[in-house]
Amino acid sequence: MKGIKLGIAVLLLLAISILGVAYLGSEQTGTFNLGSRNTTAREVRIGIIDDFSGSGAQWGESERAGSELAVKELKSEGINTKLIFEDYRLDAALAATSAQKLVNFDSVDAIFSEYVPASVAVSSVLKDKNIIHIYCAGSVSPLAENYNIKTFMDYAENCKQLALKFKEKGVQKIGVLKAQKEFGELCLNGVKEVYSNVSIEEYAGLGEEKDVRTQIVKLKADGIEALVLPGIEDDLLYSLKAMKELNFIVPLGLSSEENTQRVHNEYSDMLKGSLVFGYKEVSQWFKEKIDLELGKKPTTYEPAALGYIHIKQLARAINACPAKDLNCIKASVLASPSEELLGFRGFVDRKAVFDIELKELQ
Amino acid sequence: MIEAYIIHLLILIGIYIILSISLQLSIGFTGSFNLGHIAFFCIGAYVSALLTLNGYPFLLGLALAGIISAIFGVVLAIPTNKLKGDYLALATLGFSFVVYAIALNWMELTRGPLGLPGIPKPDILGIVFSDNSMFLILTLVIAVISYLAIKRITISPFGRVLGAMRDDELAARTLGKSAFKAKTISLATAAFFAGIAGSLYAHYITFIDPSSFAFMQLIPLLAIVIIGGLASLEGTIIAAIIIILLPEPLRFIGFPSSVVGPARQIIYALLLLAILLLRPKGIMGKIKLE
Numbered sequence: 141m142k143g144i145k146l147g148i149a150v151l152l153l154l155a156i157s158i159l160g161v162a163y164l165g166s167e168q169t170g171t172f173n174l175g176s177r178n179t180t181a182r183e184v185r186i187g188i189i190d191d192f193s194g195s196g197a198q199w200g201e202s203e204r205a206g207s208e209l210a211v212k213e214l215k216s217e218g219i220n221t222k223l224i225f226e227d228y229r230l231d232a233a234l235a236a237t238s239a240q241k242l243v244n245f246d247s248v249d250a251i252f253s254e255y256v257p258a259s260v261a262v263s264s265v266l267k268d269k270n271i272i273h274i275y276c277a278g279s280v281s282p283l284a285e286n287y288n289i290k291t292f293m294d295y296a297e298n299c300k301q302l303a304l305k306f307k308e309k310g311v312q313k314i315g316v317l318k319a320q321k322e323f324g325e326l327c328l329n330g331v332k333e334v335y336s337n338v339s340i341e342e343y344a345g346l347g348e349e350k351d352v353r354t355q356i357v358k359l360k361a362d363g364i365e366a367l368v369l370p371g372i373e374d375d376l377l378y379s380l381k382a383m384k385e386l387n388f389i390v391p392l393g394l395s396s397e398e399n400t401q402r403v404h405n406e407y408s409d410m411l412k413g414s415l416v417f418g419y420k421e422v423s424q425w426f427k428e429k430i431d432l433e434l435g436k437k438p439t440t441y442e443p444a445a446l447g448y449i450h451i452k453q454l455a456r457a458i459n460a461c462p463a464k465d466l467n468c469i470k471a472s473v474l475a476s477p478s479e480e481l482l483g484f485r486g487f488v489d490r491k492a493v494f495d496i497e498l499k500e501l502q
Numbered sequence: 503m504i505e506a507y508i509i510h511l512l513i514l515i516g517i518y519i520i521l522s523i524s525l526q527l528s529i530g531f532t533g534s535f536n537l538g539h540i541a542f543f544c545i546g547a548y549v550s551a552l553l554t555l556n557g558y559p560f561l562l563g564l565a566l567a568g569i570i571s572a573i574f575g576v577v578l579a580i581p582t583n584k585l586k587g588d589y590l591a592l593a594t595l596g597f598s599f600v601v602y603a604i605a606l607n608w609m610e611l612t613r614g615p616l617g618l619p620g621i622p623k624p625d626i627l628g629i630v631f632s633d634n635s636m637f638l639i640l641t642l643v644i645a646v647i648s649y650l651a652i653k654r655i656t657i658s659p660f661g662r663v664l665g666a667m668r669d670d671e672l673a674a675r676t677l678g679k680s681a682f683k684a685k686t687i688s689l690a691t692a693a694f695f696a697g698i699a700g701s702l703y704a705h706y707i708t709f710i711d712p713s714s715f716a717f718m719q720l721i722p723l724l725a726i727v728i729i730g731g732l733a734s735l736e737g738t739i740i741a742a743i744i745i746i747l748l749p750e751p752l753r754f755i756g757f758p759s760s761v762v763g764p765a766r767q768i769i770y771a772l773l774l775l776a777i778l779l780l781r782p783k784g785i786m787g788k789i790k791l792e
Contacts, residue, residue: 192763200763226753227763232707232714233514240510241753244503260619260709284620320606320712322615342607 184214184221184458186451187242189253189262194229195346196255198372198439203254205433206444210451221455224248230346232261239265249464250274250454252447256322263288270466272457272473274450276443278323287466289473291446291492293395295323298417299330299368301498302393305415306366307334311391314338315364317355317379319345319371327370331393339364347374353382360388368393373400373439380407391415397440399501414501419445419494420483445482450492509634511746516641517702518742520648522726523735524695530732530788531656532688533668535587537720538578538594541601542571542693544715546700548605548612551621551710560624564701571697575690583682586671598717605712617711621704631705641702648695653735655691664688665733729777731787740785748773 188207190200204225211221224246226238235258242248243265250272253262259275263283266273273288278295306314314335318324320342331338339362341355356379359367367390369379376398383389389410396418404411422441430444431437438444457472474487483495521543528536546567553563582593605612612618624631624640631637655661663684666674675681704710722745730741752766781787 193767194763197763201760204760227766229763230713231719232709232711233703236707237510237514237750238753240507241750244507245754247503256617257709257711257713260617261707264708279616320615322617322711325609325615 182220182459184219184250184455185224185246185248186221186454186458187224187226187239187246187248187251188447189226189228189235189238189242189251189258191230191254192225192227194227195348196230198347198374199254199443200227201434202430202438202440203443203447205430205438206441206447207252207451209429209433209444210448210455214452214455217456219455219459221451223451228258230255230257232257235261236265238262243269243271249458250469252450252454254443259283259288270464272454272466272469274454274473276446278326286490287470289470289487289490289492291450293418293494293496295326295370295395296330296333298395298496298498299327299370299393300333301330301496302368302415302417303331303334305498305500306391306393309391311366313362313364315359315362315367316340317352317359317367317369318342319375321345323370327368331368343375345371345375347372347378350378351382352379353386356382356386356388360386364390366391366393370395371398373398373403376403377406380410384410393417396421396497397442400439401437402439411501415498416501417496417498418442420480420497422481426481442482449479449481449484506634509638511750513634513638513641513706515743515746516638516645517699517706518723518726518746519645519739520695520699520702522723522730522738522742523649523652524692524699525723526727526730526733526735526738527652527655527664527695528689528692529727530734530738531661531668532664532685533671534685534689535591536594536689536692537591538597538601539692539696539723540715540717540720541598542574542696543700543703543719544601544605544712545574546571546697547704547710547715548618548700549697550701551618551704552611554622554705555618555620560622560705561626564624564698567697567701568694569697571700572690572694575693576686578693579682579686579689583685595717598720602712602716605715612712615711615713617709618704619709621708621710623708624705637706641706644698644702648698649735649739652691652695656733656735660684660687668733725774729774729781729784731781731784733788734784734786737784737786744777745774 190203191197192200207223211223214221224242226242228235228238239251239262242251248271251262253259253275256277259277260283263273263285266287271287274291275288276292277290278292303314314331316328316331316338318328318340324345328340339359341358343349343352343355369392376394392414394414394416396416399416419442422445426445427441430441453473453476457469460472461468476486478485485493485495525539528534549570550563550567553566554560578594578597582590585593606614631640663679666679667681667684671681726738726741726745730737749766749770752769
């Protein structure tokens with residue numbers, strides 16, 4: 141009986157807290173963010189669904205810093221922008237719940253999400269809501285619904301270019317240390333378009349697996365002459381550590397987001413002859429601003445730059461259009477001019493296009 | 503606008519009720535510390551998604567999600583029948599990892615980490631459940647049927663056999679009760695309902711990938727079973743509601759953006775700990791977890 145009473149009491153408390161917080165309906169004054177709009181001036185509201193506490197948190201934190209920097213600069217243009225952050229920890233159901241809250245409570249004008257579990261789950265929530273959605277994913281095609289716009293690199297194509305370059309340099313046998321994530325699979329597909337026989341070993345990816353010595357031993361035994369291993373900084377550090385221990389030095393195929401200063405500081409001698417695909421390096425002024433925003437150096441500046449570019453595009457478009465006019469907002473975003481930062485060249489078929497470089501490390 | 507958000511939460515609650523009461527049948531009523539439950543959830547989701555993506559009706563997908571998961575329950579029960587306690591937990595956990603690995607690597611079937619997008623909303627006899635209110639009704643109907651079915655099992659003579667197996671398997675066997683039969687039926691039944699829950703999940707979120715069924719997804723499920731109290735379906739339902747709703751008020755607290763993720767998780771964890779400290783046997787637990 142006591143248990144039933146406790147259970148009912150907890151349920152009532154939860155129900156009251158959710159409904160009470162939601163119905164108070166006043167502007168944020170201190171601790172509570174209740175989502176109602178300031179009617180005295182137009183405020184652009186953008187929801188950001190990213191990983192802020194899970195294995196992708198370093199990406200999320202960098203993106204947050206870039207987005208918040210964008211908001212400060214937008215203010216000087218007279219555009220009042222509010223960002224609402226939701227942490228989804230790479231879980232599709234959490235992403236859907238976050239999207240529901242952003243749409244139904246926070247009345248956001250746009251959502252910026254990251255990676256496939258979020259982007260697909262969020263997209264289904266946004267149907268018929270007249271809310272534009274920009275998402276980062278390594279895949280080729282944007283999601284079918286016309287309110288979705290894809291950004292980030294095309295991993296399959298970029299890894300294919302890596303493989304072509306290795307083939308040009310005479311590499312006969314190539315290996316791929318594949319992250320068990322979407323970008324890992326896409327990269328492998330790209331390499332397979334060039335090499336029919338690829339040595340493949342897998343690891344968890346996103347810094348979740350620290351010891352990859354078994355995989356490196358197997359790749360070494362296969363006699364590979366180059367190794368493609370897209371991932372994040374942690375993944376590359378663990379791989380290089382294992383390769384060094386096992387005295388296995390071959391040219392690597394990397395993405396720019398993992399090719400960080402820390403990697404160079406610790407393993408520069410192992411990286412000679414390696415190929416890196418990625419965006420143009422961000423400028424020094426941007427790095428300094430992000431360091432200031434974050435209070436430290438991020439592991440990579442690319443998500444910050446993506447957040448910075450796209451939040452500005454969204455805010456300007458929303459500010460220039462009538463409220464919830466999806467066609468106007470989408471047209472305005474898709475007409476965004478090119479920018480030097482990251483080599484952004486505009487949108488084609490609802491996909492952001494960037495100058496992607498392929499360079500050899502000396 | 504608030505209705506849409508509440509409906510979404512209620513749908514998730516419904517799915518987790520089905521998932522957790524079926525796990526309670528296994529852990530609380532049979533005494534089998536089954537850590538393979540998330541695998542049945544995964545199997546159900548993929549079976550239903552693959553069938554409907556290939557043009558088969560939703561009802562067929564739903565039914566086969568349960569049946570195929572149940573078959574895997576039988577398959578798991580056979581080699582693990584003589585295992586108990588930690589050994590059973592490890593063996594069933596191994597099964598979870600195997601299913602996860604298959605979902606991740608069988609590219610031709612599951613598309614691996616690319617996942618299965620575009621899973622259609624349920625279509626029953628020409629009625630498409632595209633509206634969330636209708637999906638909620640469907641979920642609640644299935645949740646109620648699941649509860650009634652499992653409740654019927656637990657209060658039946660067979661349910662008493664399960665209880666006897668849990669409390670003293672040797673004594674039950676000396677009285678002529680077949681441990682193998684009882685545990686197998688229990689695991690298969692639990693797997694069946696987990697598969698049903700998986701089907702509902704897939705058709706609601708409309709996208710599944712292996713990360714939705716990784717080992718860490720078992721943690722909230724176990725939390726529901728323990729907080730609800732062992733061998734209590736009603737406690738499990740209350741706990742499912744608590745676990746799903748507990749993080750939601752935290753979304754409305756304006757934490758600084760630099761700590762929004764970790765802050766919510768810390769508070770959520772502390773609230774769970776507080777509940778467990780107040781009621782170590784769970785909300786309506788009848789037996790202790792040993």
